[in-house]
Amino acid sequence: MKTTITDVAKQAGVSMKTVSRVLNSEPNVAKATRERVLEAAAELQYRPNLAARGLASSRSYLIALLYDNPNPNYIIQIQRGAIEACRRHGYHLLLEPMTREQASGPDVGSLLSRLGVDGVILTPPLSDSIPLRREMEALGLRYVAIAPGDVGTVPTVRMDDVKAATEMVTYLIEQGHRDIGFIIGHPDHIASSKRQDGFEAAMRTAGLTLDESRIIQGDFKFRSGVKAAETLLKDSANRPTAIFASNDDMAAGVVSVAGRLGIDVPSELSVCGFDNTAIAQIIWPKLTTVAQPILQMGRKAAEVLLDRSQNDDPVVHTLDFEILVRESTGKPK
Amino acid sequence: MKTTITDVAKQAGVSMKTVSRVLNSEPNVAKATRERVLEAAAELQYRPNLAARGLASSRSYLIALLYDNPNPNYIIQIQRGAIEACRRHGYHLLLEPMTREQASGPDVGSLLSRLGVDGVILTPPLSDSIPLRREMEALGLRYVAIAPGDVGTVPTVRMDDVKAATEMVTYLIEQGHRDIGFIIGHPDHIASSKRQDGFEAAMRTAGLTLDESRIIQGDFKFRSGVKAAETLLKDSANRPTAIFASNDDMAAGVVSVAGRLGIDVPSELSVCGFDNTAIAQIIWPKLTTVAQPILQMGRKAAEVLLDRSQNDDPVVHTLDFEILVRESTGKPK
DNA sequence: GGCGGCATTGACAGCGGTGTCAAGTGACCC
């Protein structure tokens, strides 16, 4: 038999409503009463029924995470962060993976309004879907965009790719590198150009020339890193002392080519990546890379949704990244 | 203004209850009536309210996924599979990550009963947590265990590690390999001994001797694969022609050592792994490996929970794995 | 022709909480 609020009320000798007040930490309850109720609730192991609560208060105590992201680690971390925040607020996280097509299709509205969630977190690349965002607004749903391409008119949580790339390159320059190769990410990703901007900014700031032959187009895949490295390293008499790849997979490709060519990393070649994905720690030497605050972005996004004290201004929360210096970089010979 | 079931009833000229019947596909509704209701519902874009439904029917239309698994890809795939099944049944998936300690702690019950979920999916290693399983039973919660160590008294979804390892080794033997090295997984993982059993069974079946020096303890990490490979390959005059690592990370370690020693994979050394994790496709050559039916296990688990026609017998559903032959294996020279 | 039985439909009472609003209480002030 499940204990209901009525049982607790009886046990504590108060009305249901008072129990409700205590359980929702509403103000204006006498301290003694509050304690009596809490005691009774604990004793009876009372657990509020989510559905009833939701029905009565027209809140669902659920927020949804919408995603279409092929990167499991990214999503898992966003999830963890969001769940953390949810737990603190008595909320739960619902998962709604969807393809880009679905997100633009007519079913999203159905899905979302059926759920009756109290808020939605959009992850990239969904954060940039205009139809989806329209739909959300049409439904009157509160939402937060994580790392959208353009900072728009909604609450946003992001990190600064440009700055991160700049700092990484600056670190290399401080180590003494002057001739630094760069591998661009997939041209369709907004992050790619930002990282490139950061690279170029750092180089210019340091008064170094940008040699076009040192900048190679990649596509975020290991294989493209291999190809780029083959080009950059082919002339043993004239090669960069460091290579900055726009993500870890490509950086891993560079490391493998270096190994094949007998170029020692990091003493003869420094390599760094971006994202701190699993491969950065799996391979040897471990990659120097940029750790995105993924978990923190998930947490922040949920907090923005749940913290009712925060207003809905289209605030942009920019979280801090971290440069992880590991074994793949060092001073040039 | 949200449309309620009353609006639909009015529009269709029937009672609320009849609308409810139609929407829940209950029997005993005249065809004409059914159509009229569906039409009205579509016209008004009616979406049932989950909370109200749940409250009235004392179901929540939610199932929970409990996990404490460091492998993002595994969890993501389980999630995808489970969500797929949930959608077909009008359910949603709730996420409840928890550490092993939490799972054994007193809060689980609180968490789970508060949720009022209609079912729970347990993923490894939580599938083996006795306290957790006790708690579930105490709460009268239906649950399904994914890949537990021992097939117990609850509905279970799993794959056959022994058989998979056997088939992989058999494939190597068919390719012509006679001298095969094996790297054992982490001793605490139940899968480790199963995979070893499979390896040994296949060797014996083929009439090959088990050379203890060819079997090395690892721990599922890249680094342990490197070490094992260094041992197995140190004597260039006497080394195996193939190495079967109990997972992909270790297999990747083997490949990297082979590269360093100038041993060509696969012409001089075949390497295969297990799990088909991301690294298996990232590195070159791509790894021959065993693909677990992870997504399918997630889907099946949810289906077992939701398909009310299926009874709660402790049925064990064993799903098919797949041997993925890629570039890291071939015939020995 | 009367009756049992089945298919179809609706009235109504909750499910377990919360919002609203009014009532009770005591402190404080004029």
Add this chain to the structure above:
DNA sequence: GGGTCACTTGACACCGCTGTCAATGCCGCC
């Protein structure tokens, strides 16, 4: 002493849907 006000508390309707059970109509069969 009476009025005002802030703080506490409770009664009760109602959130939107489903379970229960009874009412209705129609069929076949004795």
